[in-house]
Amino acid sequence: MRQLRGTPLKRFLRKLPPPPSPKELVIVCQSVAYPVNVGSVFRIGDALDVKEIVLSGITPTPPNPKISKIARDKDRRVPWRYFDRPEAALRELREAGYWIAALEITDDCRPYFAVDYPDKVALVLGNEDHGVTRASLALCDAALFVPMYGKGRSLNVHVSLAVVGYHMLHQVS
């Protein structure tokens, strides 16, 4: 086996088939506090080819050197909007036909791999310390969680996003 680099790598990536289960995906950063996490969300959002990233509340927004560095400048490619109040964004997404799911452990949550995802999905990411607020949860259709099989209680928010996002695109039913 030989690594692909340079032009062969570019050619390989250009010829990738679309995902088996394409989605219109929107990511909502309800109040993600750290610029490194927001940057990672942009880098992963680009990789998942999301339609849009919604930033709200205390989430830092581009232009921000830390976000750009971690995002590898994908904050200049992926469309994003800022909403002062996440609830306004969630209401608008619902009216546009999105199924809205929080990444959160609630009394009613389901493991992310036990869900049949519709074509239009909005994933809501909460604050690193406080998670998704009660007001935002009230506007969600479901809460999803990534099981923790060790001793830790959670994964970093961008890591959970990648696990759930890729699962959704590659789900075959």
Next chain:
Amino acid sequence: MRQLRGTPLKRFLRKLPPPPSPKELVIVCQSVAYPVNVGSVFRIGDALDVKEIVLSGITPTPPNPKISKIARDKDRRVPWRYFDRPEAALRELREAGYWIAALEITDDCRPYFAVDYPDKVALVLGNEDHGVTRASLALCDAALFVPMYGKGRSLNVHVSLAVVGYHMLHQVS
């Protein structure tokens, strides 16, 4: 819906069923350079309940304050060993019956979701800039990649690990 915190959260996590497709999983950091990435590998390795993390080459090892902080101290829970040469580790894993897969784009790579994973899997993570070396690839059974559907060429190595690792545990055939 109501967030679970404190004791209800602990109880919820303690009662989680095992993964549908449990694996004996080993992560090999061939030459992961940055302590933040090694810390993330420990945090994710704990969440995946891996058997062991092998650190080799220039990969920094615990004790290291940056690793511990990012790992949320999971470097003290997940068993790890250091090998000067990754090739020695890969040979030992092969003899112990592991199927060895590099996360790398090669002339022979397969998308991670199009693979039937055996029960014992070792995932090899390369250097952030140089990927998995030719010498290590020569000792791997396969190369796997996470498709990039946007304009970026790669994900961070720990993000790819989480996507592939969780997929493997939840694969139903």
